[in-house]
Amino acid sequence: MKEAFYDELIEKNLVANVKRPKLLKKEKVIISKADFMKILYEADEK
Numbered sequence: 001m002k003e004a005f006y007d008e009l010i011e012k013n014l015v016a017n018v019k020r021p022k023l024l025k026k027e028k029v030i031i032s033k034a035d036f037m038k039i040l041y042e043a044d045e046k
Contacts (some may be wrong), residue, residue, distance in 0.1 A: 007012040031039075 001010070001013050001015050004010045005016075
């Protein structure tokens with residue numbers, strides 16, 4: 001939009017004052033080696 005405004009393709013940059021939403025950080029979930037091995041075992045069985 002900014003480029004279109006500077007190139008005079010549009011009269012007004014309508015998104016110039018729009019605020020971006022904040023990115024929410026997700027908490028990482030770390031599983032134990034034993035749980036990982038159970039998942040691999042179950043996946044191998046199927």
